[in-house]
Every structure is written in structure tokens, then in C-alpha cells.
């Protein structure tokens with residue numbers, strides 16, 4: 771077995787929009803089924819369109835994780851910070867999970883939030899990502915129900931105090 775190639779984190783550009791959409795769909799379709807029912811997974815995976823993926827890059831602060839191998843450079847994850855204080859999205863390609871990609875993206879979002887003066891970072895976290903956010907130091911605030919296309923999702927409102 772060869773070791774995973776190192777990843778680089780950089781700000782997303784508009785050219786990354788199709789890759790963001792692909793990672794979002796693959797991540798939810800393959801990683802969410804143990805936590806949510808099939809209709810919920812379908813509704814969630816349909817929530818991002820090409821237009822909205824582009825808007826994530828133009829309207830928010832979005833970072834991509836890029837891995838380079840013999841086939842070239844590919845986006846394997848992304849994370850988004852939404853003004854004023856929200857860690858809004860974190861998605862990693864199923865082929866790249868549990869290799870530190872999510873943690874590296876979270877660290878960059880946290881650093882960006884500090885830079886713009888955020889004292890307490892907010893996140894509404896899916897059941898699939900709760901352990902990861904706990905390991906990033908986020909604290910549970912309250913359970914919450916998110917409604918997407920008529921489907922209810924149990925999620926957790928979490929916060930991270932930034933020093």
C-alpha cells in the first residue's frame with residue numbers, strides 16, 4: 771500500500787465549482803446512509819446545484835483541499851465560512867476521509883475566522899460529522915431539526931470558542 775499523498779489547502783476559485791459539487795454529492799451519497807434514511811440522503815445530496823456551488827465561492831469564503839498524484843491535482847474536500855461567524859460547510863470525498871483532510875480544512879476556516887475577529891464560531895452539524903467537530907474542539911449547544919425539501923434532519927448546533 772502506498773501512503774496517501776499530502777494535501778494542500780487553498781482558497782477556492784470559480785474554476786473549482788464543478789469539483790465542489792462533485793465532492794458534495796459523493797460525500798453525502800456515500801457517507802450519510804448510516805446516519806440518515808434514503809429519502810433524507812437524496813434530499814441532502816440534491817441541495818447543492820452548480821449555480822449554488824459557484825455562489826459558495828463568490829459569496830462566501832471557501833477553501834479547497836487539493837491532492838496531487840500521478841493523474842494530476844484534484845479537489846478532495848472543501849470548507850466554507852459564512853459571514854459573520856458560521857463554519858457553514860465541510861465535505862470530504864469518501865476516498866479521502868479519515869486522513870486528516872477535514873481537520874486541515876477546519877484549521878484553515880478557524881484561522882480565517884480569527885483573522886476577521888470571530889470570538890465564537892458557530893456550526894450546525896450533521897450526525898455524520900459530529901465526532902469530527904467534537905475532535906476539532908467544538909462544544910454541543912443544542913439538538914436542532916433542519917428541514918430540507920420537506921425532510922427533517924436531526925443535527926446539532928455546536929460552537930468553538932476561538933482564542
Ligand SMILES: CC(C)(COP(=O)(O)OP(=O)(O)OC[C@H]1O[C@@H](n2cnc3c(N)ncnc32)[C@H](O)[C@@H]1OP(=O)(O)O)[C@@H](O)C(=O)NCCC(=O)NCCS
Pocket residue numbers: 797798801802859860861862863866867868869870871872873874894895896898899901902903905
Ligand atoms: C465529517 C467529515 C468532513 C470528516 O472528514 P475527514 O477528512 O474524514 O476528517 P479527519 O480525517 O480530519 O478526522 C477528524 C476527526 O474526525 C473523527 N472522525 C472522522 N471520521 C470518523 C469516523 N468515521 N468515525 C469516527 N470518527 C471519525 C476522528 O475523531 C478524527 O480525529 P482523529 O484524527 O483524532 O482520529 C467527512 O466524514 C464528511 O465529509 N462527512 C459527510 C459530510 C458531512 O456530514 N459534512 C458535514 C456537514 S455539517
